[in-house]
Amino acid sequence: MKLSWKLFFLTTPIFILFLTLFGSWVIQDSFQRSLQQEIRRCMAENQLFQNSYELTRHSLSQEQLEQISVEWLIESFHRHDGQSDLGMRIYNDSGEILYQDTGVQIPHGIRELLTEEKNTGYELVHWNEKTYLVVMGITSFQQYVETTADITGLFTDRSEMYARYQIGMLFVCLAAGCLILIVIFTVMKNVRILSGAVRRFAGGQYDVRASVNSHDEIGMLAVDFNWMADSMSIQMEKLQNEVERQEEFTSAFAHELKTPLTSIIGYADTLRQMDLSKEETDMCANYIFYQGKRLQSLSYKLLEMMMVGRQEIAQREISVPEFLQEAGKTVEPLLKENDIFLEIKAEKGVIYGDPDLLSTVFINFLDNARKASESGRHIRMTGCSNGSGYIITVEDEGRGIPAESLSRITEAFYMVDKSRARKEGGAGLGLALCRKILEMHKALWKIESEPGRGTKITVCFRTDQTVRRQRRKRRGKDVG
Numbered sequence: 235m236k237l238s239w240k241l242f243f244l245t246t247p248i249f250i251l252f253l254t255l256f257g258s259w260v261i262q263d264s265f266q267r268s269l270q271q272e273i274r275r276c277m278a279e280n281q282l283f284q285n286s287y288e289l290t291r292h293s294l295s296q297e298q299l300e301q302i303s304v305e306w307l308i309e310s311f312h313r314h315d316g317q318s319d320l321g322m323r324i325y326n327d328s329g330e331i332l333y334q335d336t337g338v339q340i341p342h343g344i345r346e347l348l349t350e351e352k353n354t355g356y357e358l359v360h361w362n363e364k365t366y367l368v369v370m371g372i373t374s375f376q377q378y379v380e381t382t383a384d385i386t387g388l389f390t391d392r393s394e395m396y397a398r399y400q401i402g403m404l405f406v407c408l409a410a411g412c413l414i415l416i417v418i419f420t421v422m423k424n425v426r427i428l429s430g431a432v433r434r435f436a437g438g439q440y441d442v443r444a445s446v447n448s449h450d451e452i453g454m455l456a457v458d459f460n461w462m463a464d465s466m467s468i469q470m471e472k473l474q475n476e477v478e479r480q481e482e483f484t485s486a487f488a489h490e491l492k493t494p495l496t497s498i499i500g501y502a503d504t505l506r507q508m509d510l511s512k513e514e515t516d517m518c519a520n521y522i523f524y525q526g527k528r529l530q531s532l533s534y535k536l537l538e539m540m541m542v543g544r545q546e547i548a549q550r551e552i553s554v555p556e557f558l559q560e561a562g563k564t565v566e567p568l569l570k571e572n573d574i575f576l577e578i579k580a581e582k583g584v585i586y587g588d589p590d591l592l593s594t595v596f597i598n599f600l601d602n603a604r605k606a607s608e609s610g611r612h613i614r615m616t617g618c619s620n621g622s623g624y625i626i627t628v629e630d631e632g633r634g635i636p637a638e639s640l641s642r643i644t645e646a647f648y649m650v651d652k653s654r655a656r657k658e659g660g661a662g663l664g665l666a667l668c669r670k671i672l673e674m675h676k677a678l679w680k681i682e683s684e685p686g687r688g689t690k691i692t693v694c695f696r697t698d699q700t701v702r703r704q705r706r707k708r709r710g711k712d713v714g
Contacts, residue, residue, distance in 0.1 A: 246411050253403060272367060283379060320383050321334070327376045342357045348372050353371055354370070355370060364384060369382075440470065443463060444456040552592070554626065555617070558596070559578060580618075585624050606633050620694075625695075627692045633686065
């Protein structure tokens with residue numbers, strides 16, 4: 235059963251129950267008020283008649299009382315301008331009727347309940363399909379005054395009110411049921427919209443969003459769904475981009491292997507099958523050696539990239555001036571070979587991390603600067619502290635990088651100038667490896683370049699007191 239019908243069959247009976255209880259209470263309360271009012275009226279008239287009867291009787295002498303009848307005595311003070319709706323009856327102590335103006339005698343048990351303290355009482359009597367209100371009082375001279383009122387009309391009115399209320403409630407319940415259905419289906423419309431959006435999203439329409447404009451829980455659920463859909467779309471886009479990068483990586487890796495392997499096989503087959511001169515043999519051997527070294531370098535780079543993502547970083551304190559000097563000495567022979575000058579200026583300061591991994595980063599930066607620079611150019615590597623961190627820059631005067639390539643140069647196997655990079659032994663893995671290492675060290679870095687004017691790489695390491703305390707605490711745990 236759908237939720238809308240569940241709500242309908244749950245709310246409608248509750249509404250009918252409360253409406254029935256409220257209507258019954260109103261009718262019964264109105265009936266009780268009318269009945270109590272009628273009882274008070276009848277008891278007041280009985281008491282009035284009884285007082286008048288006693289006063290009149292006490293005003294007469296014994297001789298006069300013996301000469302006149304009770305009927306004449308009552309008629310002397312009991313005058314009406316029409317027929318009274320009360321029937322009067324007077325009994326003596328032995329139960330003999332002394333006076334009556336009605337032929338209806340209603341059986342009741344009030345007389346046995348009257349005492350000196352309680353000299354008036356009443357009883358509701360259902361007799362001959364009618365309901366009577368009988369009131370009886372006892373006089374000071376031990377006579378009983380009884381008044382009877384037919385109150386069948388009160389009960390008839392109550393029954394008619396119940397009948398009219400039941401008919402009215404039937405129409406009210408029908409109208410209320412329709413209104414409840416309309417309200418429920420209006421509210422559930424947003425649920426259906428949200429459900430449809432979920433189904434379409436699950437079916438592959440990832441741009442679908444729930445257009446629910448309400449401020450209730452369903453509206454909040456729609457907002458959460460849209461937020462979830464946005465997050466999932468972003469994650470799926472990232473995964474798609476990652477898949478595309480993996481495919482590009484695989485394609486580039488296959489290409490990087492294919493080219494040198496083809497050359498190695500070709501030159502090796504030439505050496506195997508042909509008689510070559512000394513110069514031709516040296517040329518083939520040199521080419522095989524060069525391509526073999528290139529494959530070796532490529533395998534090392536790939537191995538480093540795989541290992542960087544898995545290993546723990548050794549958080550050691552590194553003195554920046556000495557660190558940069560060591561990195562400069564590593565590439566110094568290649569710089570001298572290409573007649574390129576390296577300038578290193580670093581303020582005193584420390585950074586935290588793995589010296590071997592960070593050496594790989596800055597040696598790659600310097601080597602890339604060397605490859606991009608012409609003979610006679612300068613490469614500058616500087617370091618300075620800015621209070622909460624330490625900034626190292628590597629700047630060259632080389633060819634620069636086009637703007638459209640800046641966002642992709644850290645991708646594996648991406649090369650701005652593929653022919654030149656392969657000629658110089660590059661495979662497009664250096665900056666990808668640098669990116670991974672710097673991410674592991676939580677370092678911020680950016681590359682600025684302009685074609686024809688050189689490239690500048692800025693790396694910022696955090697060295698504030700909080701980081702130091704965290705690292706000291708981590709070292710203390712390791713020691714413990």
